Amino acid sequence: MVSPIAYLNFGVLCLAQTCYYKQVHLSYGNNVSEVIVTYSTFDTVSVLQPTVWYKENNTDDKYRQVFGTASLFVDGGPKKHKQFISRVKLTNLKPDTSYLYYVRLVNMSRQAYSFRTPKPNPSLVIFGDLGKENAQSLDRLIKDTQSGMYDAALHVGDFAYDMDSDNAEVGDAFMRQIEPVAAYIPYMTCPGNHEEKYNFSNYRNRFSMPGGRDIPYYSFNLGNLHIISISTEVYYFINYGIKEMVNQYYWLESDLKEANKPENRKKQPWIIIMGHRPMYCTNDNPADCKRHSTFTRVGIPYFHIFGLEPLLYKYGVDLAIWAHEHSYERLWPIYNYHVYNGSIDEPYRNPMAPVHITTGSAGCKEGRSPFNNNTWPAFSAFRSSDYGYTRFKSYNNSHVYLEQVSDDKNGDIIDSFWIIKEGKNGPYPKFYNSSMD
Template sequence: MKALQLFLLAVLTVVATGLETSQGRANDSKEGLGIVHYQPEQVHLAFGERTASEMVVTWSTRSLPPDLQVGMTTIVEYGLLEASGQSKLSQTARGTATKFVDGGRKKATQFIHRVTLRNLKPNSTYVYHCGSSYGWSSVFQFRTVPEASADWSPSLAIYGDMGNENAQSLARLQEETQRGMYDAIIHVGDFAYDMNTEDARVGDEFMRQIESVAAYLPYMVVPGNHEEKFNFSNYRARFSMPGGTENMFYSFDLGPVHFIGISTEVYYFLNYGVKSLVFQYEWLRQDLAKANLPENRRERPWIVLYGHRPMYCSNENDNDCTHSETLTRVGWPFVHMFGLEPLLYEFGVDVAIWAHEHSYERLWPIYDYKVLNGTLTDSPYEDPGAPVHLVTGSAGCKEGREPFKGKIPDWSAFHSQDYGYTRLRAHNRTHLHFEQVSDDQNGAIIDDFWLVKSKHGSYLH
């Protein structure tokens, strides 16, 4: 009997080995080991073209499931969360999968899947998962914005320069996301340090890390200098911002705020050409002009612009924003073409938010190095005469903090080297509230101020 058992075991082993070898050959790919990876990962959300009724779900698979040819690979199943806490994934949306090849030595390949969920009900919670019959993600949920969103008070967390090493603020942001504290996230450039590193494995790791935030909230982004490699290819491929400009610049409305995200990098990486710089500048002028139409400014009076590299900063380093001729501020040297500060001033941008410096800094209302506080001595942020600039690049990263040394300029109102991030709450059409959270001090609020405006519009008047 024992000899028979051993014989049968040997036969089964040979059969299994043959099947495994056959399957390995069938699945052989550029990965070289015959291993396929159909399981969705790096799931994240973004607002669609219609902020109130569309959400874009983006994720990655290392391999492309074979059922793509019958149109069923890139799928999101979703449904409303019922009052009982139960939900059926009764609706299905389909999208597209694109092949992304990293520019590194190994030409690492993955497939980026995008599905837009349309005609969503306002002010409602949906549950969803994504994938195919070859593998599904975990089940996540998100909440849509109210229908009368201009009269709603959204809350956002805003930061830049986090990285996958020493992502100091991530744990607190994950916890606060799960507690429902935010309606969206804005990450102002510099993500993984760098996404292309180790043949894009560092980028993959970062996207997995933020899934516990980005799969539940729209994760809105703009590029930083650390995304530059291979003409920002990892950044362009991995995110799904509105506007059809490969995620480089766009705008969206949320509550009483018109948000504008731009790429400051078009001023610095001219080796990729000047077309993007000119295109963005003209687009921005048109977007601001539209936002300033009387009917639009009445509906959404606040304009908040964000980009990676600041126009002003007082860090002690040899950096562009410590010089008076900041490229984003004045444009090309000497000729001063395509400078952004005159646009912000002409079209009445209320707040400009930046990162890049690994610190936090709040400025007094400023234009061309002139402080233009509000008319009341004790209320500098009440009806100020210029935009308010914030630098919030201290979420954490392996490069450490930026020092402040020497004399701080008069236009700098507050600064801190603490790791942390910024909260914005748009209370209504007249009041914005900002807080700076210190992760070093266990979530303490180290800066807190209100921006109050009885009227909105150009500062030229």
């Protein structure tokens, strides 16, 4: 909880500007039967006891009242922009059940929101690099969400462009902008390079991920999926030290070992990892895509230790999701620049290496990441610079389906594929010496 002195100091600021709340967004807690409601406020009275009321939808039950905690967030910019961020955890939620909830603050009418706990075979919407300006896909994402298409969203890094801009007022505007999505489905995230300012403070404070504010990596089980979120940025911003990179590497290996225990892989046969910067890309981008060895793939320069690709292969990660490039790209099953399709006719049936996609084309002020059409490497199966986003559906323990929505083409599906595993989820075979280049 925030100290009384902080409340008094912040009250002066609240008198000097419009006191408002919102920026309401959801995330999963320690498991998917817990949902955390996060919101911001400048009202010093209301945050004395952050409160959410909720009940099952379509019932005559009374609303249950749940209390949470608030923390004071001070942006690192020159104006030291201040706000309280409140977190309220709803627990013991029933599976596949619709709930109504609202946050009610002083001198404000309540606004009801709703969410549904996930189904056994969940549906996701996946995208990265969504900005406050030029948020091309947002209207379509809102429409999809409000129609009940998704159980959760995965935002794969880079928010607002940038949340710290204009003394964090861009971050406030962005969080309000995504509320029609993020207040209705859990909005699960990972950090990108555009969150770096002030040691990722806007990202750490605004979002409530299972790892907590001090740990930028986590995992959770969603139906028959085991989803892992990592920070690729620990490899690139070593000015903050390398401890977090080393800790993440060993945490990830431990998490993957646990996920591969027979009893766990039986319940969650699909392992999905998401991180911002891709291990492979073919965009016309010398810094990211024309070097043979990305740090996240092979490890830190010269020493090539703590590279993550061998872990993905060794522990049978099924799908790796990236963003950063403002485009969409699907790869053939790949490891160490070798393609390992299931077969010539059905490359994603029993693939013999992880499948990678890059989906960073939601729309931002930096525009698109073009491809060099004179060069199309053999490991790239499909690519597009259209604005859009990815839909994912788990049908059962052997079939998952992905499709790419083009906002440029009025919601047309420009790419789709199935990944099929017939009782073969698990570590991939060792075809060759897997030492990294």
